[in-house]
Amino acid sequence: MARTQGSHSDITGPRVRDAALRLFAQGGYAAVSMRAIAAEVGVQAGALYNYTPDKQTLLFDLMKGHMSDLLAAFEDDAARAPQDRLQHFVDFHIRFHHARPDAVFIAYMELRNLSPENFVQIEALRRRYEDRLETILRDGVAAGVFTVADTKIATLAVIAMLTGVSTWFRTGGRLSLNQVTGQYWDMVRKSVSG
Template structure:
C-alpha cells in the first residue's frame, strides 16, 4: 500500500512509535491493533509495515529503545561514596520514570507479551540496569555504609519502589518533583539501613 500523500518517512516513523507507545500504555498491547495505530497517525494500515515488520517487533523496539536510553543516561561515579551514589541513583530513577512514564509502564506491564526471544533480550537489558544499582549496594556493604542482606533482591525492591511513582504522581499535585525525590531518598536510605 502506498504512503499517505504528504507523509514523510523521517516524520511518519517517529509518529508511529509515539502513537504505539501512547496506545499500548493506555489500552494495553493486546487491545491495540495496527489499524488503530495507523488511524492515530493518519496513515493507511499497510503503511505501518514500511516501518515495522509487525506489532510484536514494534513493542520490542519500544522497550529496547527505552532500556537503551535508560542505560545510556545513567552515569555512576565508582570512586564516590556509596550513599551519595545511591542518592544520585534514586533521584535519577524517579526523574527518568516521571519523564518517560508511558515507556516505563510498557516495560513493566507488557513484558509478558513479548516472544521468548524478545523477552530474553529485554530482560537482559533490565538485568544490566539492576546490576548498576547492585554495584552501589555492594560497595556500600563493603564500606559499612549500607546494610542489606541480599544486594540483588534489595536492588530489585528499590527499583520497584522508585518506579511505582509513575502510578500516582501527577504534575501540579501536592508535592513537586524535588520534594518527592527528597522523600523517596529518605525511604531508600532507611531501606538500606543508612
C-alpha cells in the same frame, strides 16, 4: 510499494512509534490493533508495514529504546561515596521515569506479551540496569555503610519502589517532584542503613 503521497519516513516513523506507545499504554498491547495505530497516525493500515514488520516488533522496539535510553543516561562514579552514588541513583531513576510514564508502563506491564526471544533481550537490558544499582549496594556493604542481607533482593525492592512514583505522582499535586524525591531518598537510605 509506493509511499502515501505527502508522507515522510523521518516524520511518519516516529509518529507511528509515538502512537503505538500511547495506545499500548492506554489500552494494553493485546487490545491495540495495527489498524488502530494507523488511524491514530492518519495513514492506511498497510502503510504501517513501511515502518515496522509487525506489532510484536513495534512493542520490542519501544521497550528496547526505553531501556537503551535508560542505560545511556545513567552515569555512576565509582570514586564517590556509596551513599552519594545511591542518592544519585534514586534521584535519577525517579526523574527519568517521571518524564516517560507511558514508556515505563509498557516496559513493566507488557513484558508478558513479548515473544520468548524478544523477552530474553529486554530482560538482559533490565539486568544490566539492575546490576548498576546492585554494584552501588555491594560497594556500600563492603565499605560498611550499608547493611543489606541480600543485595539482589534490595536492588529489586528499591527499583520497584522508585518506579512506582511514575504511576501516582502528578505535577501540580500536593508535593513537588523535589519533595517526593527527597522523601523517597530518605526511605531508601533508611532501608539500607542498619
